[in-house]
Amino acid sequence: MKHLANIALPVAVAALVLGLWEGAVAHWQVPPYVLPAPSAIAWAFAENFSSLMQALESTLTVTLEAFAASSVLGVATAIAFSQSRLLERTLYPYAVILQVTPVVAIAPLILIWVGFERINLALVIIASIVAFFPILAGATLGLKSADFNLIDLTRLYGASRFQTLWRIRMPTALPYLLSGMKTAGGLALIGAVVAEFVAGSGTSTGLAWRIVESGNRLEIATLFAALGLLAFTGILIFAALSLLEWALLRRWHESAITDRS
């Protein structure tokens, strides 16, 4: 029953909003280049289905590559930090600088350095920069959060640093890392979209470019269709990572435990 309500309530809200939207557009005869009716957006989506899917594939590829790259780099950097306080103190400020500098401001530089002939690489780098920090921050905090007594126990039994890292620190860090990855997944998509915007015409083929192009042509219904697809992709990434989190933590971590028996 509770499960049904979780799905039924948001769907009911969506149906209500779309119905009102459709009715309002028809009643006040809003021109389609200002606000198209949901039915018109659905039409535009169907008409442009194959080209929109191509654009989605392009954006999704950049997003997933950036997410994978930032995950690997973020975890590797956090492990390096956990092994050397000096390294952490030296480099962490630069990671923060990378995080707080708006990516739109760095993107043109990266495009010039990497070159428009390798546009996809440039897009992946830009999106990776955006997704990197939450993974680094999550993993760094997690690796530091290990129970001191457990660490002492490994010392008592003469464990190597690698054993302590693998058996105690990494499992402790997992919930923190997964939380960082959930944020990073959404940020990788945002980063990919921003990168496409900056890359501009001729070179970019993703959803963000479809949005710019549709806007220029006043094809607002297509713009909405692309926008909806983008939002849907973001939700899908979040859902996939939430599922991964649940699968990995359901047996032991408070956050993933649903049965309070």
Next chain:
Amino acid sequence: MTLLSVSQAGKRFANGTQALDGLSFAVRQSEFVSLLGPSGCGKSTALRLAAGLLQADAGAVSYPEGKPEIGFVFQEPTLMPWADALTNARLPLDLKGGPRSEANDRAATALARVGLKGFEKAYPRELSGGMKMRVSIARALAAQPKLLLLDEPFAALDEITRNALGDDLLKLWREDGLTVLFVTHSVSESSYLSERVLVMTPRPGRIVGDIALPLGRDSRLSPSTIQAQRVISDALNGAITVA
């Protein structure tokens, strides 16, 4: 035969607290010794020195017969929440290396000995406080230690569970010929469990009483146990007045 010897050990922490000063005691093989004192008197620090987890600033900690295999039980169960009971009990063996099947057998045996047969696959969150502490003791036993160090292991448990675990600990000690150093702030616990009680004073921690307890303390309420409690209490009160 002296297994552990601490002589004139001192320890000052980075914040300036002099935790221990001139701490001396020895533990003979197969003894059950309690280290008794009020909270904050440096008992845990002394135990960590004995385990080699801390280094003394002054004096020395030595093992005249060579460093024995040490088992350590903390005040909290200190289990890995992501691992089941068997994996938790197996940790010392996993860290030391060796064949997995043998490690599994030894960890399962250790769990059975603390009364947790059938709970091998249970995760810590599925166990009660007492059961978690039993897993923690099984983990310490899995590596077949000669010296077992316990840091107020039952302090967070209810009285019924605490008594049951105390009886089980005594049984394990007798069966294995273990040497036990048991840190506690409970007079009744030390009077029933141990053969000898070392009384500590706080700030800086040092030993002010070394009380050998008579035999015949077969239950918690037998006259000789009550008598032992009186002797220990007197020593403790004298120590606190001095401090």
